[in-house]
Amino acid sequence: MSKQQAKLGLICVALLWGISYLLDQLAINAEMHSSMINAWRGGLCALTGLVIFHRQLKHLTAYDLRVGIISGIISFLGYYFQTDALRYTTPAKNAFITSLYVIIAPFIIWAIWRERPNVKSG
Numbered sequence: 001m002s003k004q005q006a007k008l009g010l011i012c013v014a015l016l017w018g019i020s021y022l023l024d025q026l027a028i029n030a031e032m033h034s035s036m037i038n039a040w041r042g043g044l045c046a047l048t049g050l051v052i053f054h055r056q057l058k059h060l061t062a063y064d065l066r067v068g069i070i071s072g073i074i075s076f077l078g079y080y081f082q083t084d085a086l087r088y089t090t091p092a093k094n095a096f097i098t099s100l101y102v103i104i105a106p107f108i109i110w111a112i113w114r115e116r117p118n119v120k121s122g
Contacts (some may be wrong), residue, residue: 021091024083034084038076 001009027037050057086094106117 018095021086021095025086025091028083028086034080034087037083038079042076043078072095 003060024037028034082098085097089097109115114116
């Protein structure tokens, strides 16, 4: 992958990520429940992963599957609460609050693992 393709990919991901807040808000305004929104999101994610990584899935171990299921449950819960929060706030405020993890995560790691964040974390 060239540098230009990587930059274009990042721009596409950023646009899709930003648009997802608005689409979630529209779905909630149409009386769609948060769990249904996340079921669609998870299904599309699983289908995309299957298409892209079908060769690597042949070498899946039990450990990989267990870690994937745990990560998936945590991710589902995070998206569920984030999507449900759109009932009480605007997409812009929701995105701001969600993006705070970038700032908070190094300090949580510092508190748990006693590893001080490096300068690049700031």
